[in-house]
Amino acid sequence: MKRLEGKTALVTGAGRGIGAAIAKKLAADGALVYVNYAASKEAANAVAKEIEDNGGKALLCQCNISDYDSTKEMIENIISKEGAIDILVNNAGITRDTLLSRMSEEDFDVVIAANLKGVFNCTKHAAKVMAKQNGGRIISIASVAGLIGNIGQVNYSASKAGVMGMTRTLAAELGRYGITANAIAPGFTKTDMTDVVSDKIKEKMIASTPLRTMGEPADIANAVSFFADDRSRFITGQVLSVDGGLSIV
Numbered sequence: 001m002k003r004l005e006g007k008t009a010l011v012t013g014a015g016r017g018i019g020a021a022i023a024k025k026l027a028a029d030g031a032l033v034y035v036n037y038a039a040s041k042e043a044a045n046a047v048a049k050e051i052e053d054n055g056g057k058a059l060l061c062q063c064n065i066s067d068y069d070s071t072k073e074m075i076e077n078i079i080s081k082e083g084a085i086d087i088l089v090n091n092a093g094i095t096r097d098t099l100l101s102r103m104s105e106e107d108f109d110v111v112i113a114a115n116l117k118g119v120f121n122c123t124k125h126a127a128k129v130m131a132k133q134n135g136g137r138i139i140s141i142a143s144v145a146g147l148i149g150n151i152g153q154v155n156y157s158a159s160k161a162g163v164m165g166m167t168r169t170l171a172a173e174l175g176r177y178g179i180t181a182n183a184i185a186p187g188f189t190k191t192d193m194t195d196v197v198s199d200k201i202k203e204k205m206i207a208s209t210p211l212r213t214m215g216e217p218a219d220i221a222n223a224v225s226f227f228a229d230d231r232s233r234f235i236t237g238q239v240l241s242v243d244g245g246l247s248i249v
């Protein structure tokens with residue numbers, strides 16, 4: 001029997017990049033995976049199709065996770081169909097990088113709304129059903145930028161440090177219901193998000209990473225897989241860096 005057989009997982013922002021890799025990994029582990037997307041249905045559909053083609057189970061769910069009411073509706077829909085949500089992966093995130101001197105109020109607000117409030121929105125509604133079912137896994141994708149400073153990311157690093165703080169408090173509040181809450185702090189990982197970064201900055205990031213390479217989305221998905229099942233049953237409130245060592249130098 002596969003590790004996550006019979007479990008229902010929701011992965012936010014799963015149409016591409018790290019989220020798509022997480023959705024595929026959890027489906028390969030046996031979970032029924034809800035592939036959340038905000039706007040690109042086609043991309044999310046391709047992820048779900050790949051999962052189904054490989055013998056897994058996947059369904060799509062559209063929702064902008066920055067919006068409290070839409071998030072509530074999405075999670076209630078999943079619960080009405082499946083009766084449970086066992087695993088929530090808060091992966092969706094955005095960047096609006098620029099120096100503080102050039103950062104607009106909007107640049108700050110939209111990043112906080114997606115990366116921090118989005119985690120609150122999904123967790124608030126999913127944790128309610130997890131508490132009733134007496135168990136659940138909340139896994140949030142933070143960032144190395146929430147652990148160390150990164151020029152041009154005042155908004156982003158604040159949002160990701162916030163996710164880590166929220167994770168520790170969630171763990172303290174929800175442990176009595178058998179729910180674990182952990183975060184993963186990826187380093188520089190190959191996705192569309194980092195594709196826009198100049199070659200010069202990429203080379204600099206790689207040179208300052210002890211393992212001298214960028215991460216692959218699958219590296220993050222493997223850590224999520226560990227936090228999603230019983231191998232991690234006694235671990236909660238932790239932040240695992242999956243960053244080639246970037247945060248320790």
Ligand code: NAI
Nearest residue numbers: 013017018038064065066091092093143186188189191193
């Ligand atoms: P990506 O940009 O390739 O994918 C992010 C996905 O989230 C996209 O499909 C996007 O449509 C979705 N999304 C954004 N806002 C949303 C919203 N409001 N509602 C629903 N979906 C939304 O980015 P990537 O690289 O796959 O990042 C995934 C997560 O990992 C993000 O939280 C990011 O901050 C984090 N991360 C990425 C790193 C990297 O080097 N790629 C490093 C550290 C953290």
